[in-house]
Amino acid sequence: MKPRPSSRKPLRAIFAAPAAIAALSIVALVAALTGDGWRDALSWVGLAIPVLTVVWAMKARRT
Amino acid sequence: MVHKWTSLVCTIFLLMLCITGLPLIFHHEIDRLSGDAPEFGMPGVGSSSNAPGLLPLDTMMAKALAARPGEVPLFMAFDNDQPSMTITTGPRPDAKGPEMTVQVFDRSTGKQLGQEDDSGVMHFLLQLHTDMFLGLPGMLFLGAMGLLFTAALVSGVVLYAPFMRKLDFGTLRVSRSRRLKWLDYHNLLGIVALAWMTVVGVTGVINTLANPINKLWQRNELSEMTREYAGKGAVPPSRYGSLDKAMAEARTALPGNNPQFIGFPGGTFSSKHHYAVFFQGDTPLTERLLTPALIDAETGAFTAARSMPWYNKSLSLSRPLHFGDYGGLPLKILWALLDLFTIVILIPGLYRWLGKRQASPAAHVREVETGGIAVPAE
Numbered sequence: 001m002k003p004r005p006s007s008r009k010p011l012r013a014i015f016a017a018p019a020a021i022a023a024l025s026i027v028a029l030v031a032a033l034t035g036d037g038w039r040d041a042l043s044w045v046g047l048a049i050p051v052l053t054v055v056w057a058m059k060a061r062r063t
Numbered sequence: 064m065v066h067k068w069t070s071l072v073c074t075i076f077l078l079m080l081c082i083t084g085l086p087l088i089f090h091h092e093i094d095r096l097s098g099d100a101p102e103f104g105m106p107g108v109g110s111s112s113n114a115p116g117l118l119p120l121d122t123m124m125a126k127a128l129a130a131r132p133g134e135v136p137l138f139m140a141f142d143n144d145q146p147s148m149t150i151t152t153g154p155r156p157d158a159k160g161p162e163m164t165v166q167v168f169d170r171s172t173g174k175q176l177g178q179e180d181d182s183g184v185m186h187f188l189l190q191l192h193t194d195m196f197l198g199l200p201g202m203l204f205l206g207a208m209g210l211l212f213t214a215a216l217v218s219g220v221v222l223y224a225p226f227m228r229k230l231d232f233g234t235l236r237v238s239r240s241r242r243l244k245w246l247d248y249h250n251l252l253g254i255v256a257l258a259w260m261t262v263v264g265v266t267g268v269i270n271t272l273a274n275p276i277n278k279l280w281q282r283n284e285l286s287e288m289t290r291e292y293a294g295k296g297a298v299p300p301s302r303y304g305s306l307d308k309a310m311a312e313a314r315t316a317l318p319g320n321n322p323q324f325i326g327f328p329g330g331t332f333s334s335k336h337h338y339a340v341f342f343q344g345d346t347p348l349t350e351r352l353l354t355p356a357l358i359d360a361e362t363g364a365f366t367a368a369r370s371m372p373w374y375n376k377s378l379s380l381s382r383p384l385h386f387g388d389y390g391g392l393p394l395k396i397l398w399a400l401l402d403l404f405t406i407v408i409l410i411p412g413l414y415r416w417l418g419k420r421q422a423s424p425a426a427h428v429r430e431v432e433t434g435g436i437a438v439p440a441e
Contacts (some may be wrong), residue, residue: 002376008228008229009227009228009229011224014223014224014227014228014232015224017232017233018223018232018254018255018257021254021255021257022257022258022259023258025257025259025262026258026262029258029259029262029284029384032389032390032394033347033348033380033383033384033389034347035346035347036216036347037386040390040391040393040394043390043393043394043395044390044393045113045398047259047394047397047398047401048255048397049101049255050255050259050401050404051397051400051401051404053233053251053255053402054251054252054255056233057233057234057251058235060233061231061233061234061235062235062237062238063234063236063237063238
């Protein structure tokens, strides 16, 4: 996708991705607290999302 | 301009917290690498259990006191995974931190494994991170910085909306100007790490309230549990009864759970007359939520057991959520990466701190509204 400097985005569009990342982070933070095993693995996946998002942006959204 | 002022004040302290916090995430691993791993008589048997072969608590206490003649017991703490345990002694029942001596023992052999000392880089970093060597005022000050940090996060999210009006999520304009590059990184890293930073920030603030929270528990809950002892004088250490008898009594009151530590009479975790045996819950979630069983230190009779109030429970849950030590090494590594993100987020704020940029508030508003295109005059 190319940046579209003329279009103004609604709030929902601006916060869709951030809200999803935040929700996953919270699930991750709580999951590991409630037990071990797959709950730990879930927390690793959930908290890896913010890191991977930045890696993705550095590759796909650099202008 | 809330974002500017809240972050202006807390940036430098947050940077200190992030930098000292980074090695502290791996505190346990670093300690293990730098010291020799002790060889236990019964490896894998937790000292908190009552497995056969573990030595009586009275025997362990006698060894600890023999090594510190004239001192009195303050704490005895257990491990769920290994037979190691610690015994803390001091000159008086209400001795403060610097007067205490913490000895580490192997409960399966009775051997002293060493003493915890306050020297070393990790201890220095921990002190700096907790209270900057200023005790309670330092702790509360850093708590206030944490609150400002939370306000900066909220105001940052508010600014994110107008800034991103015309930009796609994740846009990094790296080739136009250094300023724009840092601004875009600040926004992206800030928004993806938002939930984590909020949780670590808020739980950090709760951790700074540990002392007041504990005082509150002692004054309200504990004094209510020991009301019938209210008029009695303190039990002198010479009249302390058997720890093993007390522990058996406590285990009968709270069956199926293992103790985390015993607070001795006169200390911050007990009354003047009781052994307070703090039990962990029996599920992973409740393991951190402690329930004290109070045993009359003189007679060994059970007095009361009651789970901790909500303010102690939130403190107990705030610890893992702040330290990141509850989901194995991968979680710690992610904690470190997100901590590094936070350091990068702080860098533009640090520039402002160093007075590199002076521009009118109106120019800053224009900058945010245009997504960073209109650069304030410098």
